[in-house]
Amino acid sequence: MRKSDCFYLGKIAKKFSFKGEVLAWLDTDDPGYFEDLQMESVFVELNKHLVPFFIESSRLHKNDFLRIKFEEVDSEEDADRILGAALYLPLNMLPKLEGDKFYFHEIIGFKAVDERLGDIGIITGVNDNSAQALFEIKKGDIEILVPMIDDFIVKVDRENKAIILNTPEGLVDLYLG
Template identity: 30%
Template sequence: MDHQGYFRIGYFTKTRGLKGELQLFFDFEDPELLELDSIYVEIDRQLVPFFVGSYRLQANQTGYFFIDDIDHIDQAKNLVHKSIFLPDDRKPVRNDDEFYMEDLKGFEVIESTHGNLGIIEAIDEYPQQYIATVFFNSKQVMFPLSDDFITTVDEEKKELYVSLPEGLIDIYLS
């Protein structure tokens, strides 16, 4: 699903209380840099704008949000598990020397045993780690982007060198 001109910042994980408060888990690494007076919620593959009444950011990549015109848990439940986006023009500018896991999308992956695995098509963030997706031998292969497995990142050539656990790739190929 392509929402050109927008970037994903996270998703609503659950409701909190009876007054329609929602918990948002941030995919975006520095949520305190985001302008959050309005957000776009993906509903039925469309981005729907909502105004934020108030919010509080937490230290664990989450925040608690009250959305204008949503004042009851039953209304808020409809937004749980929905992805949240902001327009690209509200993406914080970062220094040239900053590099995030999401920047690896589009990099070619070279694995120590199997060689070239392909291009990173997607990077998903889970509570404990990032997961990269490539297509190798016409099969979708997913692997963790962990310091334990990454041997080298060549930003100039857009190449990621990894040494994955024995048998991980074979699971996807069988």
């Protein structure tokens, strides 16, 4: 399984018991979704490779963590080997989003259309390394950064692969000026 075919689920944060159980922090707004998913396995990143680990049991722990018992991880030493490792699942296991909610990877390649300015470019990425996530939009040689603010997003048009925006006057004009 290639990492590009997967999404980041979270990471193994700490050991839970002497029997090899671990607590995984899940990078999601709804950790409970993944408890009910009845996952048979997850991919654990070890030495830059995704390795399938089969799950014996899992359940939510204090709302933010998933307590997991993997097959063949039966001791604290076994758990130490996977501590801090990232967890991945195939993209097809993501819950479907509707309306104006979207996954960052889903909108790459979408057209960015401003209601006032028209087509302002193609979304090439999302920068979520700052306090406010930003659309990275490419128009020719120009990179335009638009904050991902709900008030700016008018519509996610999956059928036409476009995001309709209503940006304040001057924001995009700065880049195109």
